[in-house]
Amino acid sequence: MSSRPVRRRHVFYIPGYDPIHPRRYRELYRKEGAAQAAISGYEINLRPQQAPGRYGWHVEALIDGTQNRTDIETLIWSDIVRGSMDHGIAGSYALLFRTAWIYLSTGALFRLMRLRKGPVIAALYPVGFLLLQLVLAVGVGSVVVWAGKAALIPVLGLVGHMIALAAGLAAAWGLLVWFKRQDSRFFTYYLLHNYAYSAQHYGANPPELETRMAEFTDEIAQAMTGEADEVLVVGHSSGAHLGISILADLIRQGGVPDSGPALSFLTLGQVVPMVSFLPQAHRLRADLQFLSSRDDIAWVDITAPGDGCAFALCDPVGVSGVATPAKRWPLVLSAAFTQTLSPERWKALRWRFFRLHFQYLCAFDRPGDYDYFQITAGPRTLADRFKGRAPSRSRIEAAVSSHRGVTP
Incomplete structure (x- = not known):
């Protein structure tokens, strides 16, 4: 994908299995963005979203000497989660x-x-x-x-x-x-x-989730015709496998215009194998295979061995057994918590497993090349930021799943 400067960005954040109101993500972004800006020496400010739509917020940032504007929307399925917990x-x-x-x-x-x-x-x-x-x-x-x-x-x-x-x-x-x-x-x-919830249909998506995912696909397609320089979809935890199918549908439906914004996909703390290893997960496996070979999207997968709730450095395409010779995504990288967090910070968080699962959305006091706020509000596309970056040497790519079918 060609490099292009980003002055305007539209971010769609897909949460994991979370019954809580999405305002928690706005407040987390506000608090941790300010902390990361103070550590890394840039400016980042939030204000309420101006345009109508789903729950979101507007970000203005001054990073690397350039002013950037970002609209962040949360794709909400917390109501479905709450219903499934009753x-x-x-x-x-x-x-x-x-x-x-x-x-x-x-x-x-x-x-x-x-x-x-x-x-x-x-x-x-x-x-x-x-x-x-x-x-x-x-x-x-x-x-x-x-x-x-x-x-x-x-x-x-x-x-x-x-x-x-x-x-x-x-x-x-x-x-x-x-x-x-x-x-x-x-x-x-x-x-x-x-x-x-993921296992109830042996890996197939429940009907109500498929309906919501179709709505998400339509909204992202609309953003692809807008004025943004980059449309970035972020899938965290269970939101990663939703994002995989949503973006596969978007591309199949012709929702990525040749002259439109760069389309980027960032998966964080993914748990894809918990679903893709189940026998009826044909849709997810087909979408993994399809998305992994596309040249009209950049897909970076970030996990960390210190996150006990994620399949750290497990290539979701490879371990699911659906990789083909045409595979080019995702780029599997480590957030390396033991290096990007100071010894004091790591000691404080090491046994807080759920907090560590959200560290990808938070500030690092010894940041490396992964910086959530520069990715979502900075002047470079995801493809440009990680251009030429080698994947993690300790990643797992071997096909492990015994269920590899992509058609029912």
């Missing part, structure tokens, strides 16, 4: 066993374990912790029943027995309810519903 306690346990069965019976879990341990542990964590909660609840309930019988049966007989059983059930259920209310600390139900 299962209650009993429904969530049923979902737990069904999701575990899907990954085990298809062989996907064993293949994923050959990649990175972190995301597999993250997938197994809700299984183990929810079962532990159930065991604890049964244990507490049993103790209450035993104590109640000992105290009440001699006095009330059969009535005392029934009261003890009711008290035990109430105690067990109460403990399960307490754990669920504390999920903002434990993330157990959140992670369960995250993996369950």
Whole structure:
């Protein structure tokens, strides 16, 4: 792709599986952008979005001596996420066993374990912790029943027995309810519903998600006919595999005009194999194969081994088994947290797994060539910024998935 200076940019940010209002991303950009600007010596300012559209904000930046304007929009699917999490306690346990069965019976879990341990542990964590909660609840309930019988049966007989059983059930259920209310600390139900949503159709997209993705494709197509010098799509976490299919559809539909803006794709902390390794993920695998060979897009994939929630340095095309001789994307690079964060900062964040999963959107106190704010608000296109950059030597490209079909 040819290099071109960027004075105006349109960014579409696709969040991962997140039920929270997108204003959190605006405030994160505001706070971390100011921090990175102070560290790296440039200026960046935010104000509310002027044009009608989805939730977003306007950025004005002075980087490398040039003034740049960027409109950032969040492509919202948090309402779909919230709806998918409405299962209650009993429904969530049923979902737990069904999701575990899907990954085990298809062989996907064993293949994923050959990649990175972190995301597999993250997938197994809700299984183990929810079962532990159930065991604890049964244990507490049993103790209450035993104590109640000992105290009440001699006095009330059969009535005392029934009261003890009711008290035990109430105690067990109460403990399960307490754990669920504390999920903002434990993330157990959140992670369960995250993996369950992707797996419910064995890797195929749910109908409501396909409808929303079509809307996203139309909006990006409209931006490709606008005045921007670059249209940049950023997919974080689960948003990465949404972005892959959205952009594949955009190109197939002729949404990339020859004289239009540069089209760029940045994937951050991707978990693509969690979906592409499932047997019915034909659409995603076909889109991976298609997008990887295009010369009308630049695709850079950034992960870091320090991010235990991502498939770090796993080429999503290669490990999914759909690479062809024509493959040219993505360029797989490391954010190298242990190098781009000071020892003090790394020590403070090392065990905060969910915070590290969002580090790609944050400031680095020892920044390398990856700088989220220069990429989204600076004067160079994504292709120009990483032109000539060699991929990470420690990347994994070997085909690991046993399900490689691209057609149903």
